[in-house]
Amino acid sequence: MAILKDLLKGYKITLASLSPRRAALLKGLDIDFEVEVIGVISEDYDLNTPLFSVPQMLADRKSLQFGRELREREILITADTLVI
Numbered sequence: 001m002a003i004l005k006d007l008l009k010g011y012k013i014t015l016a017s018l019s020p021r022r023a024a025l026l027k028g029l030d031i032d033f034e035v036e037v038i039g040v041i042s043e044d045y046d047l048n049t050p051l052f053s054v055p056q057m058l059a060d061r062k063s064l065q066f067g068r069e070l071r072e073r074e075i076l077i078t079a080d081t082l083v084i
Contacts, residue, residue, distance in 0.1 A: 005030050012074045016066055022079055033077070038067030043080075055080040 013033035015022060026033050041061050045054050058080035070076055 008075070010073060012071065014070075014074060014076050016062055016076055016078045019079075022077075026077075039065055041065045051082060051084060054082045 008031060013026070013031060015026060015033050015035050016037055017023075018035065018037055023033075023035065041058075043058055045057060049057065059078045062078035062080065063076060066076060066078070
């Protein structure tokens, strides 16, 4: 059975987050990655947005605002959480 680290061999993983928790999660999976954050996005959202949609919306926004094209065989990880 292939493990995640084997499946990602040959890929560059970029974490677009300064969150220590997100970095710790990747380290806990024994995944090699680099942190790169380009720019800051607004985390404001319309109060009519369903709460469970907010983290996905913000993660998508972070991805779209990353600021550069991905290189060949590069995976960008963006994420967000909402504490209710």
